[in-house]
Amino acid sequence: MNYVSTAVTPAISPFDQLGLTDVTAKLEDSILIVTLNRSRKLNSFSEKMSVDLVRVFQFGDQDDRVRVIVLSADPSAPAFCAGVDMEEVARGSSLLGRKEDSETEHRDPGGQVAMAIYNNRKITIVAVNGHASGAGLTALQLPFDFRFIWSGSKITMPFVRLGIAPESTSTYLLSRLIGEARATAVLFSGAVMQPDSPVISNLYYQVLPNRTDVLPAALVLARNISTNSSQTSISYSKGLLHHPGASIEAHHLLDSRAMKILGSGNDAAEGAKAFMQRRKPNFPDTLTKSLSPWYPWWKTTDVRHPKSSKL
Template sequence: MSSPDYRAQGLKDIIVTLDGAILTIVLNRAKDRNTLTENIVDETTKVFDLADRDDRVRVVILTAEHTAPAYCSGADISGGWKVLWRPEAEKEGEHAHRDGGGEVSLAIMRCRKITIAAINGHAAGVGMTAFQLPFDFRFVWAGAKLTFPFVRRGIVPEATSTYLLPRLIGHSRANSLLLTGATVTPESPYIKDLYHQILPTREGVYPAAKAFAEELAANTSMVSIAYAKGLLQHPGSSIEENHLLDSRAIKLGAMSNDGKEGVLAFKERRLPKFRDKLSENVSPWYPWWRTIDVRHRQSKL
């Protein structure tokens, strides 16, 4: 079992706190509108990978200070777009580049725990993509100004947003957001289906997300969540293949301690107490899907 000390990671641009089963990551570049830098890519990626393996963690919340000028205003382009170029890729040409926002998205999608974005301020660019779309749930302030401005900046929607957004809310609404670069608020019909909950005040967003997280942490099985997320992200290429996958997953669940506790708690009309851990109780059959290694070759360890 891995129990990392998050304070010993030398983190600079994010503040990470473990409270019971809830790991909270606060973006810590308020004075720069929490814009994305190479360092914040490295730090968030590292923490989501640690949280994935840390059996103490059941939910990860990403948020910002609610007094910051923004949740995240996009990439830091004070030095032009090149701020995110990795030197080793720069020399090799266009195919070698790996988008930093996309690296963050993949790390969040890889994380088998419940993930929540608590968007308590305005958001633009990568603040809409990597810092919102890969999460399981999004809580947002009703007054947040939200924009995917890419086509108005001469670039393209990044961080796997063209993959994620249409799957989340359909192509009709995704077009209305990604191809216009319009600024909307959460109640807009174009975007409202993206949000699990819309809160009236900035300061109310994180507490609502935290209370939701605590209830889920207390009453859901960590292993069930991991399988369910796996099935949702990798459902099989046909309904028959999905049937084979979920049949196997449910059998594993039903025979596990958590599965037995689930039945027992139901019969005894009490809340369950799930104790199975990802590090010990997941079948070697998981993950059942193939993953392309997308790391730039020179950056491999």
């Protein structure tokens, strides 16, 4: 059923306390592999799946053993993710907003997932080994650092055809990722595309001809990054990309400060040494112990609990 599963995970896993049901997780070396676990329901996006994904990506963010997080699905499932579970919506789940919530209280579950991934301080990779619609293309693809996909995947953003809003911060991310000319084409055509369509192809790092090749290809990159990259460098780099200065001058002050901090760290010393000795680095710094108090330098906002947020 779930092909990256139980045999490999030890009996008592660090994920037991997370109460995961709609995804599974395992840690292989420093790679956290997360797998959608609703194959029978076309891996459709449920409220519980959103809770599980937020928890497991937050685990990956905070656990120093994790250097890269990879999301995938069973390649034999009918879909990578068929969008929100319409049956759950019909039963009144929070996916499109609960009746008892006011306009300002609703928190889109797909957006909560998107933020847990986009704000993650570790490298995130998605291996899309099947068809993807709605949240399967927004929450489960856009916020990642790298997207691998099967060339046969049928992908679509059907929001204007369903009379609902494009969710999961997709209207924030899509323009930034591939430009507004492509974003409008993807969003407003509502068309079913394939990854080689010029409208969407820039989104993908690698397109694979076979469904079963997608996760292995993603894992090759994951291992390369996990072996060769500094966690502190990655966390500052993601911060600089996602929270740039308001001008090139303001940004220069940010990346100068990041360089001064990292440049005197243990990872930079090891990086230079390994480079000189032409060997693989063995970076000692961790996010728990080695982040400067300056990080994060941007204002963070708690948008988890409806009534605590005052934007």
